[in-house]
Amino acid sequence: MMVPMKLRALLAAGVIGLGAFSSVQAQQPAKPECIAPAQPGGGFDLTCRVALNGFLETGLLEQPMRTVYMPGGVGAVAYNHIVAQRPGDGNAIAAFSGGSLLNLAQGKFGKYSVDDVRWLAAIGSDYGVAIVRNDAPFTDLKSLMAAFKADPTKIVLGAGGSVGGQDWMKAALTARAADVDFRKMRFVAFEGGGEAMTALRGGHIQAYMGDAAEAYTMLEGGAPIRVLAVFNDKRLDGALADIPTAKEQGFDIEWPIIRGFYVGPKVSDEQYQWWVNAFEQLMKTPEFARLQKQQGLFPFNMAGAELDSYVKERVVQYRELADSFGLIKK
Structure with missing residues (x-):
């Protein structure tokens, strides 16, 4: 199997361990895409741009990632799409922000809650x-x-x-x-x-x-x-x-605003861990640091279980804030 030149360089530099590389290779998504839950030009777009360009420049993804724009309900349409229509699709990651968590705290994503997706990675704060x-x-x-x-x-x-x-x-x-x-x-x-x-x-x-x-x-x-x-x-x-x-x-x-990604609730543990490993390796590269800064983001790098805990804590806090403005139906 051909290994991209940039990935070979990362391996040689010790940025990616051989064990992690083997695991990563086993679950490479064939058609990776990033879903931006809005029209081009906003925060969701730039979130996807960091991942797309980061994976492209480092060669951590063999196949190029594309951005799919899915506006509606400020994230609700994309969230429902992932949970209901693509729950096990390991090719798709969807962008979220602190605003997404705030909407979840208020029940604005329909019948789905913060527990209905797998929280993947945070790639910066705003x-x-x-x-x-x-x-x-x-x-x-x-x-x-x-x-x-x-x-x-x-x-x-x-x-x-x-x-x-x-x-x-x-x-x-x-x-x-x-x-x-x-x-x-x-x-x-x-x-x-x-x-x-x-x-x-x-x-x-x-x-x-x-x-x-x-x-x-x-x-x-x-x-x-x-x-x-x-x-x-x-x-x-x-x-x-x-x-x-x-x-x-x-x-x-x-x-403060967190920016990151989630995947469907039925994405396999192996595919989920592929993405977690890939983002963790990406975050160690100088390319990522440059892209993060280029998009005006500030360091807030987190993935996997740590992010899952953080997200769920924030949703509780956002619910309390929303309640103080009378936005929570009793």
Whole structure:
């Protein structure tokens, strides 16, 4: 069997052990694909891009991976598709984010819960940000908050997702920090970050409650935007290091975001472990570190049982947060 050149280099360098390599080879997916549960251009797309390019550059996958876009319900359509129609398909991995977990916590994925898939790997973390057009009158978060508090009807906030989703939560937390009743804020939900950015550019919304990774790629691409604040307890490194946190500007808003993948509930242990091993090996490579940084993600590398425990703990915490906004039906 031919071994890809890059994989031979990894073996020679000792990055991949021979035992792990044998196990990996035994369950190589024939037609690997990454399902991005939204339109192209948003956070799910960039999540798939890290895996696709990482496996391509390292040769850990013999067959090229493709991205399949499956918008609908901010992840619900893809989740239901995997569980109901492809539960044992080891070729398919699906992207998820902290927003997916928040929706699961509120029962927004229909009859399926956090226990109905196999949580595979986390490939980085992201953080919420407040974005406006670069010609907007708001030069910092304080000026946006002042206008928001003065007249909530004149500031339309928009993002991917529906009421109760992670982007709505960022908007609701922003309203709460501005002493505005979150029930009075004007929020427009879009199917993914790409549509929300189009609306911002067209002046249909005044602020986009997006993610740092998306903002990074937009700025790198020359998008006419201004990032007012990062929703983290400290400034981010790299290209966004000059963006102040919300806390620096007097507003207690934090919103960390995990990005990763899951597979169907009936994927065999051997196929599941193949993916776990593959991601663990990928995360050790310089190619992965570069791609992670290139997509604006911050290190949060986790796979297998450790990720499974983390995800289930987060869902409990998100349920408590959603309940504080009256989003959980009693």
